């Protein structure tokens with residue numbers, strides 16, 4: 445067995461002299477049988493992080509910060525237009541997704557130009573992903589999708605695509621198209637999983653069950669693009685064990701990245717009515733942070749964490765107020781990681 449201190453010093457050299465939390469590394473290195481595996485230290489942990497931040501991944505892959513610029517291509521959703529349901533998801537402000545109102549504000553190129561100008565006023569960044577964000581961005585025939593994705597990719601500062609969609613809207617022809625783009629550029633396909641519990645998916649009027657997510661992930665594998673999952677914590681009726689069952693499912697499926705946020709209430713949605721009637725209780729910040737750390741502990745260390753909170757613009761936002769204070773959420777998360785001396789993947793496989 446290799447002595448622990450030796451393994452640590454070897455690893456420190458290999459990680460380029462970063463200062464990293466030795467107590468954390470020693471625990472990662474020590475296998476259950478007491479042997480030491482220096483190779484098992486993730487580089488983000490070696491760099492002093494407690495979870496695999498998206499920005500860390502981007503800097504490693506692209507050598508610099510890359511920012512997503514949002515694109516509205518005028519899609520709707522099958523649970524808005526009546527194909528699988530009407531009204532959209534309970535929490536989603538999807539009024540503008542109604543088919544009769546789906547006229548994009550302007551062309552893809554114009555949106556990207558405007559978005560880049562806006563982002564460059566806030567950040568020093570030169571490269572961007574075109575993020576097809578609102579509604580279901582694969583919900584159209586291949587002939588309509590192809591020119592939209594092409595238009596985004598043709599912008600000289602766009603170095604990749606991110607496409608948000610539902611798992612029940614990726615027929616094989618669409619996946620073939622996505623594979624084509626993945627062969628040319630960085631592509632991330634973000635599926636709305638939300639939860640593994642069908643009763644919660646029914647509550648949110650999703651119009652599909654967890655089986656659709658399993659099917660989409662299985663047919664997306666090996667196609668050259670990153671597979672992402674969106675997950676929500678604090679759905680009505682879900683216990684902490686239920687949420688952690690979703691974490692274990694995300695871990696089992698080994699998606700490449702995950703976005704996590706708490707359930708929050710936006711004006712003029714069915715959820716806003718339920719919240720006003722006292723039918724829905726939201727997580728407070730301490731509950732959310734504690735559950736989030738539990739969740740992250742169960743994920744594999746190589747899974748990219750794209751987001752740990754979510755919010756809507758203040759003029760649309762109802763509750764909980766703490767969701768709007770992202771710096772305070774990040775600080776609370778960091779404090780909880782330190783208090784428990786833990787990190788992403790510490791309990792992976794438990």
Ligand code: SF4
Pocket residue numbers: 520521523524531532533536537538578579580610636
């Ligand atoms: S959450 Fe997604 S699938 Fe649901 S209505 Fe909104 S955009 Fe459509």
